Amino acid sequence: MELRQTDRGPATRVSLTPGDLLKRVEDIAEGDSQHQVVEMHDVVPQPRPLTFLLAFTNLTYSVKVRHKMTFPALFTTRNELELPEIGNTKTLLNDISGEAREGEIMAVLGASGSGKSTLIDALANRIARSSLKGSVALNGEPLESKLLKVISAYVMQDDLLFPMLTVEETLMFSAEFRLPRSLSKSKKKARVQALIDQLGLRKAAKTPTSGLDSTSTYMVVKVLQRIAQSGSIVIMSIHQPSYRILGLLDRLIFLSHGQAVYSGSPKNLPLFFSEFGHPISDSDNRTEFALDLIRELEESAEGTNSLVAFNRSWQSRKTPRNNTRNQLTLKEAISASISRGKLVSGAATDSNPTSSVRKFANPIWMEMVVIAKRSILNSVRMPELFGIRLGAVLITGIILATMFWHLDNSPRGVQERLGFFAFAMSTTFYTCAEAIPVFLQERHIFMRETTSNTYRRSSYVLSHSIISIPSLIFLSLAFAATTFWAVGLAGGTSGFLFFFFVISASFWAGNSFVTFLSGLVPHPMLGFIIVVAVLAYFLLFSGFFISRHRIPFYWLWFHYISLVKYPYEGVLQNEFDDPIKCFVRGTQIFDNTPLGLVPEALKVNLLKSFSSTLGVNITRSTCVTTGSDILKQQGITDLSKWSCLWITVAWGFFFRVLFYFTLLFRSKNKRR
DSSP, X not given: OEEOOOOOOSOOOOOOOHHXXXXXXXXXHHTOOOOEEOOGGGOOOOOOOOOOEEEEEEEEEEEEOOOOOSSGGGTSOHHHHTSOEETTEEEEXXXXXXXXXXXXXXXXXXXXXXXXXXXXXXXXXXXXXXXXEEEEEETTEEOOHHHHHHHOOOOXXXXXXXXXXXXXXXXXXXXXXHSOTTSOHHHHHHHHHHHHXXXXXXXXXXXXXXXXXXXXXXXXXXXXXXXXXXXXXXEEEOSSOOHHHHTTOSEEEEEETTEEEEEEOGGGHHHHHHHHTOOOOTTSOHHHHHHHHHHHHHHSSSTTHXXXXXXXXXXXXXXXXXXXXXXXXXXXXXXXXHHTTOOOOOOOOOSSTTTTSOSSSSOHHHHHHHHHHHHHHHHHTOHHHHHHHHHHHHHHHHHHHHHTTTOOSSHHHHHHHHHHHHHHHHHHHHGGGGGHHHHHHHHHHHHHHHHTTSSOHHHHHHHHHHHHHHHHHHHHHHHHHHHHHHHTOSXXXXXXXXXXXXXXXXXXXXXXXXXXXXXXXXXXXXXXXXXXXHHHHHHHTTTSSSOGGGSOGGGHHHHHHOTTHHHHHHHHHHHHOOSSOEEEEGGGGGTTSGGGGSOHHHXXXXXXXXXXXHTSOOOTTOEEEEHHHHHHHTTOOSSOHHHHHHHHHHHHXXXXXXXXXXXXXXXXXXXX
């Protein structure tokens, strides 16, 4: 908890929107002279009016049943199968109502498949509005998505963190994302330190998140109680709380097949079940008794219908009507929360309360900087990943350099050059396959952060694209320097530079292609299979195995979308685009044919016969095939080498754009 002391003049009542109030925190923050970090147990809570009240009414959510499983026990639980069906739909939430108050913990209980996660998803706006019926209101006003993302946080059951970052670094990066740029770094750091103390993580602040010990459920709920008492509403799901944990909870909602069978204080559980005809003995754990009874009723013929009906009548009789006369409006509640330093955000003024709340706390360039800092820090702490990739590139380059050592300009040298270029270009794409697990490992973190508007998807794509370039350039330089002079490629310094540019463009296009695929596939193994298969097809249609003019017309389209085609043709032109340089002279035309084994004198006589027949003098030194002739034989005549280079670069940008749209439409993290 962070206590702020500010000088205030006489109070005046001004009508402001929530956005105005959130914006004023910048002025409030500028007036801070001291920051005090205290433990929650040292603070004696002072009575104050209830600030926030979250009410949800008649929440109903159904999903379509696509087909019946013939062996459902392998893929789903019995409880999930017993959800009530309406035609071709299953009802996951059925007319759920309740409320959660500031300073309290509301726990959702029930068996697996009862609807606990679905209810919390509904309250966290993780279900599409078109599918969810009912209403969710904060202080009597409809809770809009923009405002919810600014003032709330959602910790999912499978929440993941970057394992190489410490607790303090993780929270600091979150502060840089979620807090406005107008708030100084020192004040952001002070809020992080206060949060570390509130969560009881001071001793583990410098520990990587992967090394944290799992703590007991009781301690976790104790921390949640501190958070609630600091001025928050805490809603959580829990399977079977112990007696000690039950004493920390303020409200309970028991669910069965998407219906509420109890809603109220834990203290009222004995009275509720006593009036229902199933009293709880003093020796029984209240929640265990309730869950066991619910499970017994679910297995009966009537099910839990009687308990659902009794709960509704109980609620109408026992629950007092809410007295909203002393309840703060949403504007007043946000103002009170800002004055306590609980909320920090920036917004532009607007007459509409929801539109006045800024969707993202920082501009896109600031988001890109923070994402880049975090990614670079992760990479620096895992140098073995880049080291392994660099080692693979160097080993491949050394093998190629020693295998194709100083190729000559003979016909066989031409064929060996073609083989070298085809293998080298395809290798650059295959070595990019390691990028598949990168996003798949970050997917859950990315979805959690973008769902809460931590940063824009475009910021993520642009930042990761930019920070990948230096490593790709280094790998390209290592490969080009290892192979170019060792193989004996043509062009000198200018030829080397173009070869380096093509390798860099190939790494860029391959990395972008693999990154795009990582946004589509759900598992790394599936991604590797797809990458290997697709790249094999790209190599097949690149023009190495069969030239362009020999490819059947119905496969010609694949030739033009082959990523290997353009860098392959570019390096071939860099090597052979010389009308003076000769690769086949005189008797060398018989090489790679059965006549290549005959004596040299016989080859000379054959040349004389050709000369007399064709009327052209062909001697042993006559140039028969130049580099331009080789390019024509390979069908490389329609694009210049620079065009091939820029097309390869353009492919990289194209797949980055596709990756963005993949994230935009496939990572909304919302149920339909």
